[in-house]
Amino acid sequence: MSEPELTRPVMETDIVCAGFGPAAGGFLTTLARRLADPSKPPIESRAMPGLPLQVVCYERADDIGFGVSGAVTRARAIRESFPDLDPAAIPMAAAVSREKLVYLLDPIGASRRPAALRLADRLIRALGSVLGLEHEALELAWLPAFLKKEDGLVLSIAQFNQWVGQQLLMTGAVQIWPGTPVADIVVENGTVAGVRLMDQGVDRHGKPAAGYQPGMEVRAALTVAADGPVGAVGRRLDAAFGTPEGFDNREWAIGMKFVIELAGQAELETGTVIHTIGYPEPEIFGFLYVHPERIASVGIFVPSWFDNPARTAYRYLQHYIRHPYLWRYLEGGRLRSWGAKSIRESGRRGEPKLAGNGYARIGEGSASTNVLTNSGVDEAWATGVMLAEAVIELLEQGKPFTRENLEASYVARRRASWVEKEARMAEHARDGFHRGFLSGLAGVALAGLTRGRLRLPGRPRKPAPSLEEYFRGRIPPEEIARIRAECARQNRPLHDALMERAGWPPIPLDGRLLVSHQDALLVGGKVQAPPGVADHVVFLYPYLCEECGMRICVEICSGEAIQPRADGPPVFEREKCVHCGACVWNCPRENVLLEAGAGGLHSAEN
Amino acid sequence: MNLSFHIVVCAGIVPDPLQTLEPVIGDSGPALKNEMLLPAVLDPWAAHALYEAAHLARGHAGSKVWLVSLSPRAKLQQVMMTVAQKAPFELVALDGPAGGFTDSAEVAGALAAAIEAIPGLDRSRLLLFGGWESAARGAGTTLAMVGERLGIFDQFQGVDELRVEPDGSLRILERVEGGRHQISRCAGPPAVLGWATGSLAEPPNQPQLGMQNMRTILPALQRAQSVALPAAELRFVRVALPSQQRQTRIVRDVAAEEVAREIVDWIRG
Known part of the structure; x- marks a missing residue:
């Protein structure tokens, strides 16, 4: 007998934002100030007539200060939003x-x-x-x-996010919900009509299990993708609407x-x-x-x-x-x-479609990070502010969030902004690194000093070499084979053994600052992986993993959450995953899928 | 017979138990280093009490749950973003320290006063819930004192199960030594129940519930009164974290019995 199908709950709102980071901080801060400004005419909700505009932001992590990084930033856009900013307050x-x-x-x-x-x-x-x-x-x-x-x-971006979030919530104009991953977008007739939250009460493969609760469909006139460099919403938008010509990410x-x-x-x-x-x-x-x-x-x-x-x-x-x-x-x-x-x-070459019918993208997922100045926080914040200004303009004019209207308001602001100007300077700054370290440095210097007018030509990106090629002249192939077999027998990654054979000394663990990778997972962080949700790292085709002689995903995994296995794809332990996305970027066969996921290990001090 | 309850859950917030905590002595006495930087959660025992309260209220029409918390307002607001998605309740917020270095009698006084001031609270139907212990105030004395100040003398601690009998009486399982339960019966409310872990799992996040709760949570946070807890009479002789020893080993495909045996061997040294 089959289980009765549960109806997916539906909620109507006006604007739904996926992800809470600096970009969403800039967006919501600017929007909330307008909505809470008593000197301006109120903006009424279309989804819930009679109420003020309904703005909801969903964050994947268990708190709004998790899963992000520390940074140094010029804070130009942040200071524009907070002219009297006192760093001591954060x-x-x-x-x-x-x-x-x-x-x-x-x-x-x-x-x-x-x-x-x-x-x-x-x-x-x-x-x-x-x-x-x-x-x-x-x-x-x-x-x-x-x-x-x-x-x-x-x-500390985690602490900065918390500070921003506290102020936002006290305005009462917007809502931020952590611990709520957005799994997908809802597309109807070429328009994004909202998002779908992650299903709960499912097994590791996403199949309904005890306590199954279908993820809610949150319908909104505007969906804002602010879910960072490896966000599920951004990727779904790319899949649904394609990427611009020349897109290279x-x-x-x-x-x-x-x-x-x-x-x-x-x-x-x-x-x-x-x-x-x-x-x-x-x-x-x-x-x-x-x-x-x-x-x-x-x-x-x-x-x-x-x-x-x-x-x-x-x-x-x-x-x-x-x-x-x-x-x-x-x-x-x-x-x-x-x-x-x-x-x-x-950089700009990785810029996706910034807006379309019913959606807009801000922050790192919209390629706002500047690769010449090594700056991303301020740029992300600025893109959020620009979108909020555009949204306010459209709302005040009573215009819908169509592709044309968003391009004329939001995308036009981006094109005229310092974020865009500096991104153009940076566009080819790092091309030289594919030729080598020194030519890479020269390329950065040339781009920086000529404000992007001159550049060193790049070279097409090469696939990663084999271990034997990389360690040629340093570790004989037969010894690599021995290390490989030894590590496979012990089900452990290769990097420690290879590095030590290549001359890197063992780390003298002291239990205070120098601790094992496994112990680092438990220092200051929060190990969390709720039951009843699907694994968010999926190896799409097991045979591709079996054929893969590289297993870079295992070596690079920031939390040792991906472990080798003698046969079949690697083992994924989601309790250890920090959702960094290294596995996605590093898989030479693009066989890793990073879905929306709760949990992971985070620190509120990052 | 009206079998509906007014359930008040007392719940502080604490730094996430997996954080690295370090007691320090500051100008105003002991505190946890960088406490305001650390992620906070609802005190785990009190969280169980909240889930049990919501479960009880759901089964008895006309019941209502309040969550009363004495915590730093900014941190409480942050914790509420998650907790509000777990169970329906109305928040009563008091803005004050939650670090555990306070006199539990003072805390109990503030909580009792806040509960007495809840509009519409029917004391004859009152069940006072909380944790029998606290991750911040390990003595677990606060809840008992809140109950005494409210004049509730039927008190149960280490509760794992509450069953409402058809006649309205309460059948309560309390933990006793030896891993066993003592079964107590109580004619009905008012009563104090300090919960151990209960038997309910943490509910999944329910976004709609969160939005519904937030309509009362934000105003409650905005009107949260600041509570000063005079510590003049309080003197801490020594503060320290329990010593701990950690050893990590990754194993796969090992039977639970084998893991248990290895842990026992490790504990025995």
Whole structure:
């Protein structure tokens, strides 16, 4: 006997927003102020006549301060929204006090440096006393203007989001609901008519089980996609309406960071910002930001052009913090929390359709992140503000949210904005990295200094090499085969064994700052994976996983949530997943699907 | 016979239990370091009490649930975004410290006064729910004192089950030593029930319910009165976290009995 089919509940609202991050913060702040402004005529709900405009925002994570990252930002758009902003009002926020760009040499000799860089390193060491080489690092005397974050803020985006969210809720003009993933969009006659929330009471494969509760359909005249770089709503919009000609979204980076409580002796002024290049691998950039009360965010970006098929952000981050230049500050500190996220780094070339009938996209998922200035928070906020201004304009004029109206109001604002202007400068800034580290740096400098007018030509992106190719000259193929067999027998990833064989020393775990990856999952974070929801990471075709000799998804997984298995696709343990999306970006066969999902492991200090 | 209840659930908020907590001594006494940065949840025992209250109210038409919380308003607002989706209730909010370094008698006084001021509350139908323990105030004494101040002397602690009999009497299972339950009977409300874990799972999020609840939650938060808890008489000799030892190992395809045996061996050292 079949189970009776449950009716999917339906709710009518006016505007539904998927995801609460800086973009949604800018959007809702601007919109809520207008709606709550007693000096302006009220805007009535069409969905619920007689009531004010109904605006609802759904956030996937269990709280509005989870699953995001720390940042340094110029905060231009944020300050425009909050002209009297006092950083002291936001936990972990500080004004940028000093900024440095530092080239880190390799004190171990294990990183894979091109010959030209090795030569440069030798020269730097030879001229060390003249150049000011200290702690195996060279503080560069000049910081390019396009990288500077002067007058900006060091933020914990989690704490910033909470601060924004608290103010928004107290206006009573908008509602924000965490713990509520948006699974899909509702499309009717070429128009987005709302969203569908995630089903509950289902098994791991999404099949109805005990307590089945179909996800509610939330119907709205406008659906705002603000669900970040790997959001389900953004992807569904692409699938339903296609992408613009020339769309190329294949550049990304995985950002991983530690939040560290500094030891007493560390001399670091609050607001200090240090950008690093050169180590642990030349392709991996790093950062250290100092928050108030002796807390620091320290992290790395592992970019798409770093082609180690056994790439692991966690292990590299541990080596990074142990670099003598950083370790003198960090030694004796304590790990407070840890986190990771992916960053869309394709710039304008990865821009999807920004608006259509019944929908608009803002924030990182709309390709607002600037890959030249390494800035995304402020740009995301600005796009949210622009959409809110457009929406207010359309509402006041009584115009519907059609593609034409949204293009004339929202997209036109974007095209005329500083976000767009700077994105154009940045469009080809990183092309050179596919030729090599030095040409990549030269390309960034050229684009930055000429404001995008000149650029180094790029090279088509190559697929990741095999392990044997990557470690050629460093680890013999037969030894790679032995390591591979050994790790397969133990069901563990390859990266630790390969890195140690390539010369990276074991990490001396101290239980305070240097802890195992598994233990890091439990430091300062919140392990949460509610029962009764489907797995959000799906390996589409098991045979493709079986054929895959790379398993980059296992190596890169930020939370060790994807584990190897002797036969069949890898094992996914959703309790450990931080929803960073590294598996999606790294799968060479595009065989990983990242759906909307609750839970994951998060820290409110990221 | 009218078998409807007015159920008041007392519930504080606490930092998520999986956060790294560290007691510090500040100007105003002990506190948890960076407490306001940490994600907060409804005190887990009180959360069970809320789910039980909602379940009881659902089964007895005409019943109503209030949630009374003394917590920092901004944090409470954040917690409500999730809790409001779990069960229907009306919030009574008091703005004050929730860190646990307060005198439970003072907290009980503030809560009792807030409950007495609830418009329309029928004391003859009152069931006072809460956690029998607290993640912040481990002694679990607050609820008992709230009950005493309200003049409710039928008090049950460590409750795992409440059954309403056809005659309106209450059959209550309380935890006792040895992993067993004591069965108590009570003629009916008013009564105090300090819940252990009960038997209900955390309800799934219900977005519509959240929106419905929020209509009363936001006004309640906006009018939340600030509560000062005089701590002059309170002196903390020592504050410390329980020592803990953690060892992580990943296993797959291992029988539950085998995992249990290994944990027992580990505990025994």
